[in-house]
Amino acid sequence: MSAGDETVGAASRFSEFESLHEIIRKAHQILPKEKWDTLVGGSETETTLKRNRLAIDSIAFKPRVLRDVSVVDLMVEHFGQSLRLPLFFAPTGPLDLFGLGGGATVASVAQAYGVAHMLSSGCTPLETVADAAPSALRIAQLYVRGDDAFVHGYITRALACRCAAVCLTVDTAVPARRDRDIANRHRMTGLGKWPGQAYQASLDWRTVKLIKDTYDIPLVLKGIATVEDAHIAVDHGVDWIYVSNHGGRQLDHGRGTMDVLPEVVDAVAGQAKVMVDGGFCRGSDIIKALAIGADLVGLGRMQCYALAAGGEAAIIRMLELMEDEMLRSMALLGVPAIGALDRSYLHPALPVTIPNALSAFPLIDLSRSS
Numbered sequence: 001m002s003a004g005d006e007t008v009g010a011a012s013r014f015s016e017f018e019s020l021h022e023i024i025r026k027a028h029q030i031l032p033k034e035k036w037d038t039l040v041g042g043s044e045t046e047t048t049l050k051r052n053r054l055a056i057d058s059i060a061f062k063p064r065v066l067r068d069v070s071v072v073d074l075m076v077e078h079f080g081q082s083l084r085l086p087l088f089f090a091p092t093g094p095l096d097l098f099g100l101g102g103g104a105t106v107a108s109v110a111q112a113y114g115v116a117h118m119l120s121s122g123c124t125p126l127e128t129v130a131d132a133a134p135s136a137l138r139i140a141q142l143y144v145r146g147d148d149a150f151v152h153g154y155i156t157r158a159l160a161c162r163c164a165a166v167c168l169t170v171d172t173a174v175p176a177r178r179d180r181d182i183a184n185r186h187r188m189t190g191l192g193k194w195p196g197q198a199y200q201a202s203l204d205w206r207t208v209k210l211i212k213d214t215y216d217i218p219l220v221l222k223g224i225a226t227v228e229d230a231h232i233a234v235d236h237g238v239d240w241i242y243v244s245n246h247g248g249r250q251l252d253h254g255r256g257t258m259d260v261l262p263e264v265v266d267a268v269a270g271q272a273k274v275m276v277d278g279g280f281c282r283g284s285d286i287i288k289a290l291a292i293g294a295d296l297v298g299l300g301r302m303q304c305y306a307l308a309a310g311g312e313a314a315i316i317r318m319l320e321l322m323e324d325e326m327l328r329s330m331a332l333l334g335v336p337a338i339g340a341l342d343r344s345y346l347h348p349a350l351p352v353t354i355p356n357a358l359s360a361f362p363l364i365d366l367s368r369s370s
């Protein structure tokens with residue numbers, strides 16, 4: 001496909017939403033303040049959240065010219081399946097806050113569009129999602145809320161629901177202080193007590209070994225933010241290293257994930273595949289991460305904006321627009337296929353905007369959410 005071709009997806013067709021800005025603006029209009037703040041907010045000073053965006057914006061492109069980009073291929077293959085785009089819906093616990101169907105709606109879109117979906121164990125039940133989207137590439141994310149029997153039970157359910165992998169989240173030993181939610185007295189995500197939190201707090205590498213020794217299913221570790229932990233994960237046979245800081249919603253004053261990503265990619269050195277999330281909301285953002293060496297890029301808040309703006313149709317439209325942006329970025333970089341991307345197309349740069357959750361959308365009035 002080519003971004004200059006009028007047959008590119010449906011991004012060239014008329015829609016209520018002609019840009020990603022319009023989807024987010026609609027979500028902003030629909031969601032009550034406490035839900036909006038939950039969506040765009042981070043922990044404490046929101047420094048980690050802002051650094052996610054800052055790290056993306058601190059990379060410039062180095063385009064090449066006179067390359068044949070009449071056809072641009074965004075397809076990749078992971079978990080034994082072909083994916084239309086090298087992205088996935090990142091696990092988001094409170095999807096039900098933002099639209100009907102929650103995880104089942106998002107999974108249905110993933111199936112229809114040919115992208116991967118990672119379902120949070122704090123969201124819609126696995127069985128409901130499997131029924132709604134039986135052929136989607138589905139990854140089951142797990143918060144440990146019990147003993148080894150709890151872990152075994154969840155993975156058994158994931159296998160029964162034909163999940164392609166299991167993801168263990170490792171950066172949530174305790175709930176963070178999310179000041180926006182506290183100010184709104186929205187205790188669900190502000191400073192609530194999670195059921196079984198003591199088990200997550202006591203989680204260590206023993207559980208990683210338990211899963212790898214017991215189950216023949218790819219294991220993803222979500223929340224890796226250092227080279228040191230990436231090395232340990234590889235030593236334990238982890239299949240996917242997931243670079244994430246929970247979208248800036250856990251430890252404050254952390255590094256942006258795009259700062260961490262090149263170090264982890266180099267440390268892993270092909271012994272495991274690499275996922276990343278954290279502030280990715282434009283097609284060009286995804287291209288940057290892929291050029292650094294990520295295999296898949298996660299969309300967290302973007303799926304929530306679209307779910308709130310118009311349910312399944314708006315999520316599909318968001319993917320269409322994202323795909324169009326990716327195709328145009330690739331063509332203008334002079335790169336015809338994802339496999340040809342590398343760091344030679346990137347260069348350090350000073351950002352030109354003050355970072356926040358929505359700084360990638362300069363046409364939006366941030367007066368209520370800044």
